[in-house]
Amino acid sequence: MSNPYSNNDSFNSGNNGAEYPGASHESASYGHDANGQPGYSQQHNSQQQFGQQQYGQPGYAGSPYPGDDSLFGRDVDAIQIIGDSFRYFGRNWAQWIFGPLVQIVIVSILYLLLTLVLAGSGTSIDALANSGSGSDAALTGGLIAVMFLAIIAMFLVFIWSISTWYKAANKQVDTGMLEIKDFLSFKNVAGLMAVNVLSWLVISLGFVLLIIPGLFAAFFFTWMPAVKAVRPELSVGETFGASIEVAKKNVGVTILVVVLSAVLYAVLSFTIVGAILFPALNTLISVLFVRRTLGLRG
Numbered sequence: 001m002s003n004p005y006s007n008n009d010s011f012n013s014g015n016n017g018a019e020y021p022g023a024s025h026e027s028a029s030y031g032h033d034a035n036g037q038p039g040y041s042q043q044h045n046s047q048q049q050f051g052q053q054q055y056g057q058p059g060y061a062g063s064p065y066p067g068d069d070s071l072f073g074r075d076v077d078a079i080q081i082i083g084d085s086f087r088y089f090g091r092n093w094a095q096w097i098f099g100p101l102v103q104i105v106i107v108s109i110l111y112l113l114l115t116l117v118l119a120g121s122g123t124s125i126d127a128l129a130n131s132g133s134g135s136d137a138a139l140t141g142g143l144i145a146v147m148f149l150a151i152i153a154m155f156l157v158f159i160w161s162i163s164t165w166y167k168a169a170n171k172q173v174d175t176g177m178l179e180i181k182d183f184l185s186f187k188n189v190a191g192l193m194a195v196n197v198l199s200w201l202v203i204s205l206g207f208v209l210l211i212i213p214g215l216f217a218a219f220f221f222t223w224m225p226a227v228k229a230v231r232p233e234l235s236v237g238e239t240f241g242a243s244i245e246v247a248k249k250n251v252g253v254t255i256l257v258v259v260l261s262a263v264l265y266a267v268l269s270f271t272i273v274g275a276i277l278f279p280a281l282n283t284l285i286s287v288l289f290v291r292r293t294l295g296l297r298g
Helices: 040-055 078-091 093-131 136-175 180-184 190-209 211-221 224-230 236-249 251-268 272-293
Strands: none
Touching (some): 078 093, 078 272, 093 272, 136 272, 211 236
């Protein structure tokens, strides 16, 4: 049975991602080689064939930026990923700041409405209890049910907001474009939400069992949301497998990316500005790491 998330050489280390667009040292293949001979056409055609055959999406073989092929075909570099996450953020800093702020306002309004509904339900149930209508057990059960539904709704809104971040990050890396409305999208986000919930449950269960299983679960399944954002055609089960492949393809690099992300969080969390910036940077780091491990440009 074929592997749906590693078709052909998608996990081949020779097909790892590209340098951040706009870097100063562009690949010579875009102009002339060392002898002054044109070299762009042949490389471009071979890379276009790679994008179409491996992923069936010609857009991956295209390049919205000049010079973004200079690291294509090299091993994944953890330090480069961290640096490029800052560059991508700087390229669309306004969208990364104001998009989530608009999102926070909308989420807060939804939370307020849910809280009002919950409070109104509690008041109604108290009124019924005082009037003697219905049994205490039934009224208590009704209140618990309303509270449970409200909590589930709040949780889903929270998961939706996180999922849009991964979609937005992948769109920026893939196309070079990012808009505030990308953080408010409901299109094709259900799969990402399911993957986010399942990865969170698996990792949490691992830590509930013991610290060591939790660390292993976090190592292998932290990448699931980014994998689903990068490869939305994968099923939830295939995303589990792809996340494992991404984590173990180069264990040393994976560990280094995790450690550097933890250090970045420790440094930035001391300030309000840093606490605002870290979620965006961390999302970009995850997406860049997954894309380059899968051999996609970014």
